[in-house]
Amino acid sequence: xxxxxxxxxxxxxxxxxxxxxxxxxxxxxxxxxxxxxxxxxxxxxxxxxxxxxxxxxxxxxxxxxxxxxxxxxxxxxxxxxxxxxxxxxxxxxxxxxxxxxxxxxxxxxxxxxxxxxxxxxxxxxxxxxxxxxxxxxxxxxxxxxxxxxxxxxxxxxxxxxxxxxxxxxxxxxxxxxxxxxxxxxxxxxxxxxxxxxxxxxxxxxxxxxxxxxxxxxxxxxxxxxxxxxxxxxxxxxxxxxxxxxxxxxxxxxxxxxxxxxxxxxxxxxxxxxxxxxxxxxxxxxxxxxxxxxxxxxxxxxxxxxxxxxxxxxxxxxxxxxxxxxxxxxxxxxxxxxxxxxxxxxxxxxxxxxxxxxxxxxxxxxxxxxxxx
Numbered sequence: 001x002x003x004x005x006x007x008x009x010x011x012x013x014x015x016x017x018x019x020x021x022x023x024x025x026x027x028x029x030x031x032x033x034x035x036x037x038x039x040x041x042x043x044x045x046x047x048x049x050x051x052x053x054x055x056x057x058x059x060x061x062x063x064x065x066x067x068x069x070x071x072x073x074x075x076x077x078x079x080x081x082x083x084x085x086x087x088x089x090x091x092x093x094x095x096x097x098x099x100x101x102x103x104x105x106x107x108x109x110x111x112x113x114x115x116x117x118x119x120x121x122x123x124x125x126x127x128x129x130x131x132x133x134x135x136x137x138x139x140x141x142x143x144x145x146x147x148x149x150x151x152x153x154x155x156x157x158x159x160x161x162x163x164x165x166x167x168x169x170x171x172x173x174x175x176x177x178x179x180x181x182x183x184x185x186x187x188x189x190x191x192x193x194x195x196x197x198x199x200x201x202x203x204x205x206x207x208x209x210x211x212x213x214x215x216x217x218x219x220x221x222x223x224x225x226x227x228x229x230x231x232x233x234x235x236x237x238x239x240x241x242x243x244x245x246x247x248x249x250x251x252x253x254x255x256x257x258x259x260x261x262x263x264x265x266x267x268x269x270x271x272x273x274x275x276x277x278x279x280x281x282x283x284x285x286x287x288x289x290x291x292x293x294x295x296x297x298x299x300x301x302x303x304x305x306x307x308x309x310x311x312x313x314x315x316x317x318x319x320x321x322x323x324x325x326x327x328x329x330x331x332x333x334x335x336x337x338x339x340x341x342x343x344x345x346x347x348x349x350x351x352x353x354x355x356x357x358x359x360x361x362x363x364x365x366x367x368x369x370x371x372x
Contacts, residue, residue, distance in 0.1 A: 001039060005033075008156065008210075009036070009040045012131055012133075013046075014043075014047065016207050016210060018129065020048075020049065021048035022048065022050070025050070025089040026083065026087045027052065027054070028091065029054070029092075030092070030094045031057055032093050033135075037055070058096055058097065058098070058101045065110060065113045068112075073117060074116060081119060081120050084124055084128070088128060090129070091130070091131050092130075093133055093134070094133070094134055096140075097138075098139055100235075100238055103238035107264070111271060125314070125315065130208060131208055132208070133297060134295055136152045140155075140295060143293045158286065158288040158289055159210045165370075166368065169359075169360055170204075170215055171203060173215045173355075173360055175201075176357075177196060177217045180196055181196070182194075182195055182197075182344070183343065183344060184341075185228070185340065187333055187340025188229065188231070188339075189227065190226075190229050190340065191227055192224070192225070192228050194220065196218065196220065198220070199319055200318075201216065202217070203215045210297075212286065212301060213284055213301045213303075214284040216283075216317060217280075218281060218313050218314070219251070219319060220319055221251050221278075221319045221321050222251035222252075223251055224250075224252075224278055226248055228245070228331065229243065229244070230244045231332055232331065234294070234327070234330065235294050235296070239261050240260060242258060243257075243258060244256070244265065252277060253269055254276075268325060271324055272322075272323050272324060274312065275323045275324075275325040277310070277311075277321045278309060278310060279310070280307070280326070280328070281307075282300065282309075283306045283342065284300060284307065285303055285355075285363045285364075287365035288303075288369075289303060290302065290303055299330050303353065304332055304352070304353020305332045305334075305353075306331055310327050311323040311325030311326040312324070333353045335352045335353070339351075
């Protein structure tokens with residue numbers, strides 16, 4: 001077995017979910033090597049926890065959604081909810097041979113399946129210790145414009161980095177976001193203002209996503225004003241979008257555009273009323289991740305980036321917005337992407353991707369990459 005599988009399994013079991021003896025964990029393996037699933041089972045048993053395994057395949061999932069009847073999804077909801085309620089923790093590793101596998105699924109079929117099965121997702125997020133990550137594949141290497149071997153090395157470096165080194169800087173940023181009121185973000189095609197007053201902030205250092213490296217909060221629902229342009233391409237529901245531009249009035253997206261698939265962009269934002277309001281604002285700083293690769297679990301952690309998310313708010317930093325959509329869109333502010341600034345209550349927090357206040361310097365790459 002590749003020793004990196006065992007190292008990643010240990011990270012997930014001992015750091016991400018911190019499994020305790022007797023706890024039950026659902027290992028959700030989607031298109032990943034059997035050896036990685038075996039490594040997770042063994043690591044779980046080493047700490048005296050109890051593993052349960054669900055194995056899935058992307059093409060079969062697509063076929064089940066395609067033209068699926070409501071009774072099919074409702075029945076799935078019943079047994080999946082019963083199983084999830086029995087779990088203390090959840091670890092999902094999601095591989096994909098084709099990132100566009102669901103691109104031709106009818107929008108109505110996909111929306112119906114997501115809506116009917118959403119209670120399982122809500123329970124998992126709110127009631128279990130959970131961590132979700134992707135698995136490296138030739139498809140992902142192509143998206144990253146890397147060889148398969150180089151991408152695999154990059155993947156394990158990013159996923160198994162020393163997340164403990166982020167702790168001090170993350171706590172400082174978390175405190176600043178928790179105590180801030182007015183946020184201003186400027187950059188090419190972006191002039192945005194909103195409030196985060198009274199809404200919590202959460203530091204993420206490898207506990208819910210791998211790779212990780214962000215602190216997230218959420219705008220006051222009706223406070224967002226202005227325009228934002230996203231310079232990282234994004235995939236949602238199997239469709240790719242480029243140069244997404246959103247215009248806000250009183251918190252609501254009143255106008256949107258994209259250089260590709262604008263019609264589907266509008267359809268997604270019309271999924272429900274909450275899809276046109278923002279459910280997350282996060283600042284990212286993983287120094288191992290520098291370029292977008294059309295995989296949001298990586299792209300939302302890009303060093304020098306932030307993401308702004310139409311749709312459902314997280315319970316931990318909640319503005320009350322509810323939606324079946326949660327679409328993380330990424331803006332990179334490093335100089336090679338045009339730069340940009342983030343301000344809290346009139347104080348510059350980050351300029352061109354580098355944190356400015358002294359208490360946040362330990363989130364800059366030159367510190368996080370020391371001794372790596």
